[in-house]
Amino acid sequence: MKKNNPIIAIVFWSLVSFLTLFPIYWLFVISVKPAVQLFSTPDVILSDPYWGNYAKVWGDRLLRSYMVNSLVISTGNALLCTILGFFACYALSRFKMAGKESLFFWTITNRMAPPAVFLLPLFLLMTQVYAVGDFRLLDTRIGMILVYCTFNLPFAIWTLRPTLDGIPKELDEAAYVDGASSWKVITEIVFPLCRPGLAVTLILTWVFAWNEYLLAATLTNFNARTLTTGLSEYVTTTGTEWGIMATISVFTLIPALIVFGLVQKHIVAGLTFGAVKG
Amino acid sequence: MQSNRLGWILLAPTLAILFFFGVLPFIYVVYVSFHQWNPFAADPTMIFNGADNFRKIVFDAEFLNSVGVTVLFVLFAVISELVVGYILAQAFMKEFPGKAIFRTIHTLPLIMAPIIVGSVWKLMMTPSIGIIPHYLNEWFGITVNIGTSPVAAFATIIIMDIWHWTPLVTLTLIAALVSLPPDPFEQAQIDGANKRQIFFHITVPMIAPAVVATVFIRLMDALRTVDEVWMLTGGGPGSATRFVGVHIFKEVFPKTNYGYGSTISVIVLYLTIVACWLLYVTMLAPRSKKD
DSSP: OOOOOHHHHHHHHHHHHHHHHHHHHHHHHHHTSOGGGTTSSOOSSOSSOOOHHHHHHHHOHHHHHHHHHHHHHHHHHHHHHHHHHHHHHHHHHHOOOTTHHHHHHHHHHHHHSOHHHHHHHHHHIIIIISEETTEESTTOHHHHHHHHHHHHHHHHHHHHHHHHHTSOHHHHHHHHHTTOOHHHIIIIIIHHHTHHHHHHHHHHHHHHHHHOOHHHHHHOSSTTOOHHHHHHHTEETTEEOHHHHHHHHHHHHHHHHHHHHHHHHHHHHHHTTTSSOO | OOOHHHHHHHHHHHHHHHIIIIIHHHHHHHHHHTEEOOTTSSSOSOEEOTTHHHHHHHTOHHHHHHHHHHHHHHHHHHHHHHHHHHHHHHHHTSOOTTHHHHHHHHHGGGGSOHHHHHHHHHHHHSTTTOHHHHHHHHHHOOOOOTTTOHHHHHHHHHHHHHHHHHHHHHHHHHHHHHTSOSHHHHHHHHTTOOHHHHIIIIIHHHHHHHHHHHHHHHHHHHHTOOHHHHHHTTTOSTTTTOOHHHHIIIIIHHHTOHHHHHHHHHHHHHHHHHHHHHHIIIIIHHHHHHO
């Protein structure tokens, strides 16, 4: 084998890391600058951080309600998708149902489709068809939770399937022989064994829902607006409040960064449908 | 063993949600695409007009332009990511101190919301705020304005996409490279093969399945790119960066011409399926037959 020089590798990777991190650092720099300083010579080094933008965003009632919406929708959606995905995978891995492999593959096609294509039909269905009396699904949190299932539920099924297939069927069978009910087998024997896989699925679906913009921008008007749509409201043709925009971006980024720390190893597997182990 | 009925009961909620929010919208959009329908026009009723919408789309310069721009973007972005990703993956194959940290940093952009990536690059590239146009001007005297120059806007979007998604390519290729057996490489070296021969005759064929899978995933994602482009350029200047997704979002909704908008949606979905299918058939199928 060739001998490698570690210095060259370290210099090379420091450069790559700089290119990766600098844009994110710049976002932070803009967020801690008062508006008047934005248009002077760009300073790369922070000298005197100004936290006014953060106070403004945090104090804004509208943005706070967006934040609550984002939290409720992502959490609700992640829980729903993980639980339903778990049940679906249990069914797919334990029962000999006709055509189950086709069904399994069909679920993924829901995630492949470009969401832009479904904007118009979902908008029309949610305003006109999915309505009971005065209640319309458009612009409701429950509506968004259900809409996000179109990409997160297939994802949950695809990531949970190997976990459930990995749990030996003999365990269930032994429990059935002992007289346990199906519900008991699923919740008390299989569920605890799946916990690591369920946690990863929950976290990744949460972050996908949290990050979503296009569907939220079209299918909400006021009541269920999320933080990502709030971000775009500060970019207008008449002028952009750059500091506020950067601050909202930081707020949106923080949960994703925490998630990143938690499940870093699983991100690639998640984004490639498990085709590649991270 | 339990009866299949329990299995179907467990699957039912999943199938119901995917039916109402995945399948039914698709059927509905196909139905509407054969109609002339503008709920806010003088005549808000839905009128069946056969294939008129589909005839119109063939001559719709704006739509055809958006398809062209999308194809160009996907080609540039995916090929660059593959090349850069391969170089970085090879660089990761050596051992050096701090490798785990560098790898972690490199993975970071993957988890970022596309709209945040868009705003990050907007803050980098907007003249008078962004640092890149400032120093390009000060050091090299080059003026870059993504608000007026179509080339600058398009190039920025490519660079942004490379920044955002190359890590995925790198990490998938690392996974492929790590799993390669060492024997063929040693044998080739003993036989006196040079680096280029080893690359084209051993490395490429052996990592080909992983490359195909990566291209497939990136292609699907690149075709659906909307958020970051919307944030960065809004599809402009002019229609230089108005990808099909942006076109639907920006043109179809405000015009409230839902019949024709549905037709565009159907065609875009169809083109996506065809693109993915073509890739699958040409690259994956012959390989799996051999196995």
